Amino acid sequence: MGVKLRKLRAERGLSQTALAQALGLSPSYLNQIEQNQRPLTVQVLLKLHRALGVDIQQFSEDEEARLVAAMREALADAPEPVALPELQEVAAQMPALGRALLALHQRTLASQEQLETMVARMGDDRSNLAVPRAMPFEVVRDFFFANQNYFDEIDRLAEALATDAPAQGAALVDWLGLRLHQRHQIRVLQGDAPNQGKRQFDPAGRTLRLSAALSASQQAFQLATQLALVEHGAVIDALVSVRPLQDDAASRTLARIGLANYFAGALLLPYTRFLQAAERLHYDIDLLGQQFDVGFETVCHRLSTLQRPDAPGVPFFFVRVDRAGNISKRQSATHFHFSRTGGTCPLWNVYEAFTQPGRILPQLARMPDGRSYLWIARTVSSHTGGYGAPQRLFSVGLGCDLRHAPRLVYARGLDLRDPAAATPIGMGCKVCERTDCLQRAFPFIGQSLQVDENHSRFTPYGVAP
Missing domain, CATH: 1.10.10.2910 (Arc Repressor Mutant, subunit A)
Incomplete structure (x- = not known):
């Protein structure tokens, strides 16, 4: 955090003494914060927001974790593996470099799609076909994601x-x-x-x-x-x-x-009134829906937007999927990251929810980087038309970092301190480095396969040393 504060001060052209005066701190105390000898507290962050109009989200560790997760996916098939500590250092010390890397990765993916389309069109007389770019809904999804789903x-x-x-x-x-x-x-x-x-x-x-x-x-x-x-x-x-x-x-x-x-x-669902009710009811979605006369999905969606700088709620990740695994909605106020290209994880409870319609299923889940989450999932359905008309059926998931779990009613009865209680999940098979997953559908693209006709494994796709 000290590095980010020094960078901010340099961008504003302020001396250490001038910034200390603006924040009502002593220069020595500010110096200790910049040297990471003292923590950057919530009180100091709020002073930064009031004095300089700074978006305090840029000082969030969640934002660093989000950047690390995205870089891990972008570099999954790099010629030389990049260790997690290196990525964490880039996210903490050089975030602009990390974002530039992600932008280059997106351009590479777009170029590959264009090339594949041109190859498919060779010898075809349909020359008026457009070269595909990122689909509009993907662009809009990234726009909301970049703003932590709060405007x-x-x-x-x-x-x-x-x-x-x-x-x-x-x-x-x-x-x-x-x-x-x-x-x-x-x-x-x-x-x-x-x-x-x-x-x-x-x-x-x-x-x-x-x-x-x-x-x-x-x-x-x-x-x-x-x-x-x-x-x-x-x-x-x-x-x-x-x-x-x-x-x-x-x-x-x-x-x-x-x-x-x-x-x-x-x-x-007005911000202050809804947040107060959510905290009072320990984020019980059914009770919130009854109080505000809205459905389960609407409550979940609103909970994922409660990130007002001076009065934040629990930072949630909201997702809606169908039986085939297609993600039709994905909103995040946190760093949780799923792959764009590798699908999602079949061990995630949003898929188990289809087997128990209408029931809320809690799950402790742990990602490969060691971070753990509390997830809840439930099916939602709607039906318009008469007999024989198709029914819309989705599974809605709402998750948060494990450190926020005690604030939720859904954590009751779960052992939040037992690492073995968490289900190991990943961002998607193609970018998940777990070697012991029995549910793996595709090999991890970041390492070479180990193929041995004399050896049959319990886990699919062995990884070469």
Whole structure:
């Protein structure tokens, strides 16, 4: 932390004495912090935030762990293995170098995809096929990930509006409809139209039609999303005016929708009131859903956004998967990292949840780097249409670092101090270096295979020394 503080001071052009005065500290005390002889406490971090407007997230050890995990994946197939202590030193002492390395890795992956597409097109007369780039949803996912899934201005705007709005239910729906009509001349209609979906807005006719299949809280969410787009469009546009969003219209539009949905969630579950309830109820998701009249997935999603600098909640990782292992949602306020290319881990409890629908399953899990987590997972489903219509079924997972586990009701009855109680999982088979995993589907790309026709192993894919 001392290195980061010295770097910050140099960037601001401040002497040690000047920064000490700004923080209300003695120069000798500040010098000890910069030399890592004293810890950088929460109180000093808050003083930095107030005095210099510094984002204290940059001093987070979680951010370092996130960078280390991403570099481990990027360098998994490096000609010479890079030891974990080296990566940790880069993340702590030279984070800009680490981020540049990740950017180069992403460009390499993109170039490989382009090359594969060009090779596939050789001799093909469909010359108008576009060379693939990162898909818009991947760009938007990385945008939210880079912001730790928290957008302060959007969150505070929603919370300020929530102080004037009714708490929930039909009253909130009526209030939002009235605001849209009075302030923006938008008329809200109920009832399904062909190919409508949940929400359909006609800018020319200034009408907003909501599906009759939505519950009161779902209607309120869709109305709040539309309100964000028309009332706070300038704020949203400013947030998405960054690269690479500004280079692609589809990515930029998806990001606008994502931020509008963020606003809607923050309006239904206002930050301060929701965080206080979460702490009081020990993050019991069912009780929070009952208090705020929202579903299990909505509560989990909101819990992953509670990272206001002066009042943070537990930093959660939120994920939604289907039976085939596809991740359709992934939001993180922490450093937890899963591979982009290697799939996920079959030992993770989000997949076991499909075998016990509707039941919350807790799991202590340990990653290859030794960090342990508390995970909970449960299935969520929805069904629209009549007999024979397909049902949407997902498993939702919510996890946090083990040091936060005592704050959660789901830690009751678990031995948090026993390392053997944690299930060993990984980021994905292709980038997981565990050699003793019976569930491995692919070999680790960071080491050579050991193939021996005279030796049959219990674990697949032996690794050469």
